[in-house]
Amino acid sequence: MSVNDGIIWVHEDAISLDHPVVAAAGPGAQPIFIWDSHNHDALGYSLKRRVFIFECALDLDIPIYAGTPKSILREVANGRAIYAAPSPDPYIAHVLIDLQKDHEVVPVDARPFARIASDVDTRRFFRFWNQAKKTAMLSTQELEASQNTSRDDA
Amino acid sequence: MSDNSQIRPVIFDPKLRLNRSDVIAKVRDLSPNLASVDDQVSPIVGSKAEALKQLGRLNPATYGRTRNHLDGAVTGLSPFVRHGVISTADIRDQALGLNTPKEAEKFIQQLAWREYWQKLYRENPNYIWNDVEPYKTGFDAEHYADDLPEDISQAKTGVACIDQFIAELLTTGYIHNHARLYVAAYVCHWRRVKWQAGARFFLMHLLDGDPASNNLSWQWVASTFSHKPYFFNLENVEKFSGDSVDTRFKTNKTLAGSYEDIYARLFPNLEPKT
Numbered sequence: 001m002s003v004n005d006g007i008i009w010v011h012e013d014a015i016s017l018d019h020p021v022v023a024a025a026g027p028g029a030q031p032i033f034i035w036d037s038h039n040h041d042a043l044g045y046s047l048k049r050r051v052f053i054f055e056c057a058l059d060l061d062i063p064i065y066a067g068t069p070k071s072i073l074r075e076v077a078n079g080r081a082i083y084a085a086p087s088p089d090p091y092i093a094h095v096l097i098d099l100q101k102d103h104e105v106v107p108v109d110a111r112p113f114a115r116i117a118s119d120v121d122t123r124r125f126f127r128f129w130n131q132a133k134k135t136a137m138l139s140t141q142e143l144e145a146s147q148n149t150s151r152d153d154a
Numbered sequence: 155m156s157d158n159s160q161i162r163p164v165i166f167d168p169k170l171r172l173n174r175s176d177v178i179a180k181v182r183d184l185s186p187n188l189a190s191v192d193d194q195v196s197p198i199v200g201s202k203a204e205a206l207k208q209l210g211r212l213n214p215a216t217y218g219r220t221r222n223h224l225d226g227a228v229t230g231l232s233p234f235v236r237h238g239v240i241s242t243a244d245i246r247d248q249a250l251g252l253n254t255p256k257e258a259e260k261f262i263q264q265l266a267w268r269e270y271w272q273k274l275y276r277e278n279p280n281y282i283w284n285d286v287e288p289y290k291t292g293f294d295a296e297h298y299a300d301d302l303p304e305d306i307s308q309a310k311t312g313v314a315c316i317d318q319f320i321a322e323l324l325t326t327g328y329i330h331n332h333a334r335l336y337v338a339a340y341v342c343h344w345r346r347v348k349w350q351a352g353a354r355f356f357l358m359h360l361l362d363g364d365p366a367s368n369n370l371s372w373q374w375v376a377s378t379f380s381h382k383p384y385f386f387n388l389e390n391v392e393k394f395s396g397d398s399v400d401t402r403f404k405t406n407k408t409l410a411g412s413y414e415d416i417y418a419r420l421f422p423n424l425e426p427k428t
């Protein structure tokens with residue numbers, strides 16, 4: 001680990017070291033998990049939900065901090081890049097947006113499940129599935145390979 | 155970690171192996187505002203090894219045939235997927251490795267539901283707590299109660315199968331998709347409670363509790379994100395549940411009847427169902 005390596009925010013939507021964010025951050029990057037009980041209180045999480053989440057985090061053998069993500073990430077990163085899986089959860093998204101003010105924030109997507117045009121009709125599931133099916137039925141390897149080909153074509 | 159960091163992790167010992175009671179004590183310690191009355195812990199343990207164990211039991215072909223049965227070959231992977239311990243891409247790859255694409259398709263289509271709800275969440279965060287469309291039940295939103303009655307949250311409704319499903323949710327943090335549909339329909343249509351109240355309750359307890367999958371499924375049942383309300387009858391519960399669920403008439407009277415009868419009872423302002 002060198003002072004130039006980044007840190008990885010392992011948040012509650014991506015409690016894994018197999019997520020591509022870890023490889024993208026490089027071997028020297030430090031993954032950390034942050035336990036924010038105020039957020040759990042606000043969401044009304046029961047003890048069993050909290051225990052499950054804690055166990056998943058504990059399983060990774062990474063440092064677990066307790067407190068508010070914004071301040072802990074700032075302090076631990078201390079100017080270094082922060083890698084994280086993007087999330088639609090406003091709680092996570094807001095933290096990442098806020099950190100962009102004074103840090104390099106690098107979002108890294110999960111391995112793709114399907115390739116879906118952005119203008120797909122999402123009003124009902126089956127219209128979505130009819131389009132997603134073609135690539136969702138490919139293995140991730142095939143899907144990634146075909147993604148690269150279509151990028152090259154473009 | 156940077157040397158000038160003032161804060162210290164609460165856990166930083168790669169060799170630390172806590173037993174479950176130590177984990178629970180630690181979680182309580184780190185959750186000072188958690189009411190002490192809440193003392194249930196799920197038998198489902200959070201770890202990658204557990205996720206892989208569940209994944210190892212995957213049988214997409216049997217899944218396709220039995221998934222609607224409460225004792226069918228569903229995977230129990232949702233808590234792990236919800237928290238990213240395992241990805242839908244990894245699960246799909248496993249499914250494709252086990253069966254022909256045709257046999258695996260139903261299972262992969264179910265995985266796609268998660269992707270679908272997540273996409274909607276990303277693009278329309280306002281869908282999560284607001285009605286996407288009006289109710290199609292013959293009632294307006296203001297006809298529905300704001301809060302979940304206590305008999306529901308305590309599994310004491312007096313409707314035996316519903317109480318069993320809620321009790322299972324409270325103790326394990328997981329119930330089968332069909333049980334979720336039954337409970338949600340009971341809350342929205344039999345009790346005429348806003349889907350938001352039911353969704354909030356599920357999110358407190360489901361280990362897989364996810365704002366998108368949960369709230370948009372509730373909206374699907376309520377009819378605020380579907381063409382018509384989802385409802386069921388006792389016969390349907392009987393058909394899909396094994397012997398462990400109490401589906402006797404005398405303990406589930408309000409659910410008994412033909413679809414036409416129940417429809418007329420639940421949605422008296424709509425045209426009769428023929």
Ligand SMILES: Cc1cc2nc3c(=O)[nH]c(=O)nc-3n(C[C@H](O)[C@H](O)[C@H](O)COP(=O)(O)OP(=O)(O)OC[C@H]3O[C@@H](n4cnc5c(N)ncnc54)[C@H](O)[C@@H]3O)c2cc1C
Nearest residue numbers: 228229230231232265267268331334362363364367368371
């Ligand atoms: C009222 C209601 C609330 C729900 N709340 C949630 C929730 O909070 N979180 C959640 O993950 N699912 C939710 N679901 C969807 C579904 O019930 C669960 O995903 C499923 O029962 C999980 O069990 P499993 O892992 O054994 O599923 P399997 O049938 O084995 O499916 C495999 C995986 O596919 C995904 N999946 C399957 N069906 C669905 C579906 N209909 N919607 C979304 N994802 C699906 C899940 O990630 C699941 O783990 C809800 C459904 C209803 C009707």
